[in-house]
Amino acid sequence: MMPKSLFGRAVILIIAPMALIQSILVFIFLDRHLEDITRRFAGGIAGEIALLADAYEHQNDPGQFEQLSAMIAYHQGLVATIEPKRSLPGPPVLGPLSVVRRQITNDLTERMGRVPLVYSSDDPNYLEIFIELDSAVLHVLAPRARLRTATTNLLLYWMVGLTITLVTVAIIFLRNQIKPILRLTKAAENFGRGVDDIEFRPSGATEIRRAGAAFIEMRQRIKRHIQQRTTMLAAVSHDLRTPLTRIKLELAMMPDSPEIEDVKSDVAEIEHMITEYLAFTQDQTSEENLLQNLVPFLDEIVETANRHGATIELNISADIPEELEVHFRRNTLRRCLNNLLDNARRYGNQTRMTASAKDGLIEIAIEDNGPGIEPSQMDAAMSPFTRLDPARDPNRASVGLGLTIARDIARSHGGDLVLGRADIGGLRAVVQLPARLV
Secondary structure, three states: OOOOOHHHHHHHHHHHHHHHHHHHHHHHHHHHHHHHHHHHHHHHHHHHHHHHHHHHHOOOOOOHHHHHHHHHHHHHOOEEEEEOOOOOOOOOOOOOOHHHHHHHHHHHHHHHOOOOEEEEOOOOOEEEEEEEOOOOEEEEEEEHHHHOOHHHHHHHHHHHHHHHHHHHHHHHHHHHHHHHHHHHHHHHHHHHOOOOOOOOOOOOOHHHHHHHHHHHHHHHHHHHHHHHHHHHHHHHHHHHHHHHHHHHHHHHHOOOOHHHHHHHHHHHHHHHHHHHHHHHHHHHHHOOOEEEEHHHHHHHHHHHHHHOOOOEEEEEOOOOOOOOEEEEOHHHHHHHHHHHHHHHHHHOOOEEEEEEEEOOEEEEEEEEOOOOOOHHHHHHHOOOOOOOHHHHOOOOOOOOOHHHHHHHHHHHOOOEEEEEEOOOOOEEEEEEEEOOOO
């Protein structure tokens, strides 16, 4: 039931107590103050009506009632007339003025010993009151304005105005406090996608500034760690080439034999692994994540692969415009897709690449009609140095880094690599990329 955002929850934390306090104040005011004011005003009108009734029933001068009613009408707005005996309307229907009716009825009954009938007049500015006298009916029009006080309207206006003002100020203040958090969130998301937001500066409250400063320090530590790891990996891979070259020379000088051929195969596999590492580290360290057009990039990859003897079908979904721009590292993403295409071509004779948009992500799916991977082995297939080739094709071998590198590249772009079963029978590898930066 609570809002998911911090801004929404903060607004509720401000509005809920304010609404509760205002409700309590309104209840106390209406239950105590307003009823007391109404009692006094109704008592004044009841006293004037009782005076008019007494003047009529005990008048010594025939014009006394007319003079008194004219004075009261002029000064108090109370219009009283004497009507001959007639049948009175039925009991009044209770409504918003039931408190006023009850108070006037009680006062007149107490003063005169007679029960009046109080109605809402056809004129919305008056109440209509009937009192049955000995020889006639006293008909009175009492102005509603005398039963109301400006204090009620002032209080209501004050409460509504104060509430609107406080809520407006609170919303403006909270928005300004939330903005630094949103900027920090955007900087963290961009960094996770490989885009270094150099314009980010800590701002806002002290706690938010501390969080922003901690993020900047963390970002620098992560970048140093990645740089050190990549440099060390590149150095180790480069240094291993020297002894491998000597081993290859020594093997070349030895007479051919099955044992020598096995050693040469192992050396070639190690060299291929080192080449993989060197290419990967070079792509990760030297390339910038830029906003680029995706569709021509995919066309280029497919055309290049087809020129080298592959037969790859490219399908672009209708929900992806031709000019769609996405943040990615061109060479690094090319390496990711080429790894997946090589796997698809290695294990099947039909390869298909499909690009589509789904839930704010760009999905590039590469499918083949090969033996595929069992669902229970899909997580293991993306682990480093894991080779499932004997189960898929016993005549082929691999280093065991293709899917691992592809997944690392996808995650470095803020996406992921997801494996599944293809419609054409083999493996379906989906590279997910953020459609745009938040």
